[in-house]
Amino acid sequence: MSDEQKSPRLTRQDVGSWLSGPSSVLPSTQNWRGERLGLPAVGPGSLAGWGRRLVGLLIDWFAAALLVRLFAPGVSYGTAASGFITLGFFLAELTLFTWLAAASFGQRIVGLAVVRLDGQPVGLVRAFLRSLQVCLLIPPLVWDRDGRGLHDRSIGTALVRR
Numbered sequence: 001m002s003d004e005q006k007s008p009r010l011t012r013q014d015v016g017s018w019l020s021g022p023s024s025v026l027p028s029t030q031n032w033r034g035e036r037l038g039l040p041a042v043g044p045g046s047l048a049g050w051g052r053r054l055v056g057l058l059i060d061w062f063a064a065a066l067l068v069r070l071f072a073p074g075v076s077y078g079t080a081a082s083g084f085i086t087l088g089f090f091l092a093e094l095t096l097f098t099w100l101a102a103a104s105f106g107q108r109i110v111g112l113a114v115v116r117l118d119g120q121p122v123g124l125v126r127a128f129l130r131s132l133q134v135c136l137l138i139p140p141l142v143w144d145r146d147g148r149g150l151h152d153r154s155i156g157t158a159l160v161r162r
Helices: 012-019 050-071 080-101 105-109 124-136 150-155
Strands: 112-116 157-161
Touching (some): 050 105, 050 112, 124 150
8 A cells, every 4th residue: 555545644735724824725816805895995985994993993982081071070080980981972972973974973083984885874773783882892803804893794884984
């Protein structure tokens, strides 16, 4: 019995391709993030980058913290009550602005918009569900190869440049 007829052996290339992930084994037919979704590679309508997303999120959080200072002055900063109230303002701000203006306050400032992939308006229910998932923090941190988080995938939206 020759060596080829015995059980197959793993080679260094087999292990290397497994360690480097599926993208090195399977050729990618996607040229840019969002191509599978029908979005352009650059410019208005293309998927937003992580820098703008993060800056928009920070602006929204600071706006919520400022609203807490204005409307709940008796709540001490750094307490559990302050954190929950700030999160409530954050959820309300994200939901209302996404529903009415297709972008939260911070997203609007940095030139981003939330769009449905089917071209319809986002709507109040989808805006609320998306905002609630952002508040849970984990869905935005898990994303697909297009760069869309689970919060966008679950409701059929994308965050794009204006």
